[in-house]
Amino acid sequence: MPAAVAEQISLFRSFIEEGSYSDVSLRILETLLVAKDLRALLEIRSTLQELLRSEVTSVMARIAAKSTDEKLDIAEFFVKAFALVGDVESCLALKYEALVLRESKYYNNDDFRVSYQEWYTFAKDSLHNRYYSIAVKGFDSALSCFQSEHNTKGVTHDNHVNDHIVDEIIRLRDEASAMVSSCSVQALTSKYLKRKSTEDGPKTNSFPINPRPAASYMHRVGINKRNANKLRRSQQQQRPQVPDP
Template identity: 40%
Template sequence: MVEQDGNAATPSALALFASCLSYRRFGDEDLRVLEAALSTGADVPALLATRSAAQSLLQASAAEAFACTAMGSVLDSGSSLVADFFARAFALVGDVESCLAMRYEALLLRDAKCCNDLHLQVSHQEWFTFAKDSLDNGFYAIASKAFANALAHIHPSHPGHLVSANPIEEKDKINDITGLQNLAKSLSAQHSVQTQSAEYMKRRASGVHEKCNLQSGKPKLTEISMFRLGIKTRNIKKLLRSQERNLGDLKQS
């Protein structure tokens, strides 16, 4: 029985959810157990602690479940359903990155296993929706791949392609997807360059601090040296802020 006291209820509810996962239960009822655990707590810090604990639990359980799938266990036949379960669970705890990763896994598994079943195969609209969500959340490389899958599914050569009653509308749809895919590619490249640049500048900043530490046993820096060090540090921070603004402008354009 779950304790009624706010502080004790959360661990008990989370332990119940952990038990569900240990028995490989991946259903709607188990998600409701998780939801109950996340809504039980005496205060905000307790809720945040529960959310963090649930996130760690889900990450470990998902890794274990898909390790079993890779080995060809009984989970393999329902692996797309398992991925969908974890996607919804990660959404509940607010882990956007893991949620998108699980959604991507579920779509790929359905694509591989249900390509000949019109009722179960992934539609171009599902890929498009996932791609847009990935783009909006800053996962540009995955978004680009998902847009490519959406285009592949809308192509006449795809097994699940349905002949459109309005060829012009279908052409416009293809152009829209292509445009967003190009945007995702551009943002991915820009993000990669800026990430490398930011890491380089951080290393430089770290080098400045290390140099300063090495000299700590020596006489204090002269005023002019301290001034130059301050200028370098400020310029590094200004560059990083400028790069972040440029990336933000690209996302809004």
């Protein structure tokens, strides 16, 4: 990695460690991700992803005692940072935490509370990107939020429309749940097959390295030998006899 890039990464790290969760830090991050060489870009992106994962864990632990608004600001910063470096899973996971924080803080404030549309969009993004466990949580929250909104405000649409929205959320949630189960089964199956392969390894190696040739092969070898003997005898019979001196 070029020295100039390493220096910029070090600068970005220092900003995070000093608590500068601002647009200035994000611009440094954007600058780092401008690379003409694809291999260099992938290396830089990987380094930044690891850095952000490490930093977000320690940062979120340090701000545990801060106000909800401060936590939200910092969470949003990391959501944007993870999005920039292409870490979709971390971005969605942190966005979920930010939505939960907002919901707990502003559940009685119609202007700032999380709407079911926000939960629904978040859950669909998670499902689309194959992060099924996060998607299930999002759809559960969307369903709960939708029902709460309509119980509090009264029905604003006809029952048919409401039923359709609920059915669609449940359908997608069940789809995400099924994918979670499928992935779990696949992981268990892969683990089982790997273990069986290891257990069966010595048995496989016990077979002879040079097994006996097949019968058809041996038959062809016998025919070739007989034909060679016949040809040799025929040549000997046809060879002219040299008289004794």
